[in-house]
Amino acid sequence: MKTIIKYMLLCLLAVNTVKAQENKESINLFNAEVTPYEIELTQNKTTHILFPSSIEYVDLGSSEIIANKVEATSNVLRLKTVKEDISPTNFTVITNDGEYYSFNVIYNEGPTQLSYDLTKFEKQNSKQKSEVLFKDLGSISPSLVDLFMKAIIKKNKKELNIKSKTYVVEAWLKSIYTQDGKLYFHISIRNKSNLPYTVDYISFKIKDRRTSKRTTIQEVTLKPIRNYSDFQTINSQSKQGNVFMLDQFTLSDKQVLLIEINEKNGVRSQVLKVKSSEILKVKQLSKLKVK
Structure with missing residues (x-):
């Protein structure tokens, strides 16, 4: 009798495991995507981007592009490529106010635009922003600190x-x-x-x-x-x-x-x-x- 009960319990466990695996769905991160800006870079001309706040962090997706903050400012980034016709790549910027910016880069020998003012762009568009937290602020978001001030x-x-x-x-x-x-x-x-x-x-x-x-x-x-x-x-x-x-x-x-x-x-x-x-x-x- 005990053997039969153990067998039935094992069968129920196996059935529940199979059902759980069948019902388990993968999470689609599409809705969590940070929509990137599209930007063209070239080797023989410098591109400048004006951000609304001071630049805290820059990460380049490829060594084929170079980026530096303009020395006299804290919120202007200059970029160019190290050679002609580079492969498509990307870069990321985080600013002092906690804003997270993502950029997709393509090469163009003659870019249609060389200067970008994101302050002006964000006032004219309702692009949803992504915000990061800084260690020195603890659990307070930079945007909330700005509202307090x-x-x-x-x-x-x-x-x-x-x-x-x-x-x-x-x-x-x-x-x-x-x-x-x-x-x-x-x-x-x-x-x-x-x-x-x-x-x-x-x-x-x-x-x-x-x-x-x-x-x-x-x-x-x-x-x-x-x-x-x-x-x-x-x-x-x-x-x-x-x-x-x-x-x-x-x-x-x-x-x-x-x-x-x-x-x-x-x-x-x-x-x-x-x-x-x-x-x-x-x-x-x-x-x-x-x-």
Whole structure:
């Protein structure tokens, strides 16, 4: 009797296995395809592509094409072939805002076009974009970070009273927000002078508030992960705002965060001092209207 039961169970198992194999369907990745751009390259002329954001990564499908970022920019790629009549190939570009671009390349001795502006193209077309995640952003998508920063700039509310003024140039730390383990610093510069104000660089440093002459000053430099825009030149009688994203941190009562804004070839540098109490009072970004 036991032998018969075992035999019946084996038969049922075999039948179910066959049915499972018959019902199992392969997954078609056609709908997951990233639609590539078509581009023509040649050997005796250089092709340039202007991307909406800074280029982070380039992968070439063949050694028969060469690609380099234009030195004076961060979002322009130049391309050409190393010889005539190369085989069809491809290349991939990932930009700072997380956008993923795929290109199919064919050789043409006389390309119909040598310059491409993808910023202009994407505004005119509803081509669905593919987005990647960056390690330094964690689980936050670059497009969401961009929306957060735009919301902060749009709200433009002065939540803090932290400012610096030198030679009729003012700098304000207007607010600090937090979201998903990141801190967002909203900085505004107002130039009340008749001379343009050009920012050389902005640094974030944690320093000890009080140190004796015999004590070594402890200093930690923090590197921003992202910023909304590049502070360049603030014209006379005008102002400009920016948002910097950093990894979350806290300060002890003996420490201070110094945000140093340095003028290029000038002396109108600014220093914003942030205490530990102000870091602890940051507001949640989720309370802002993000669109």
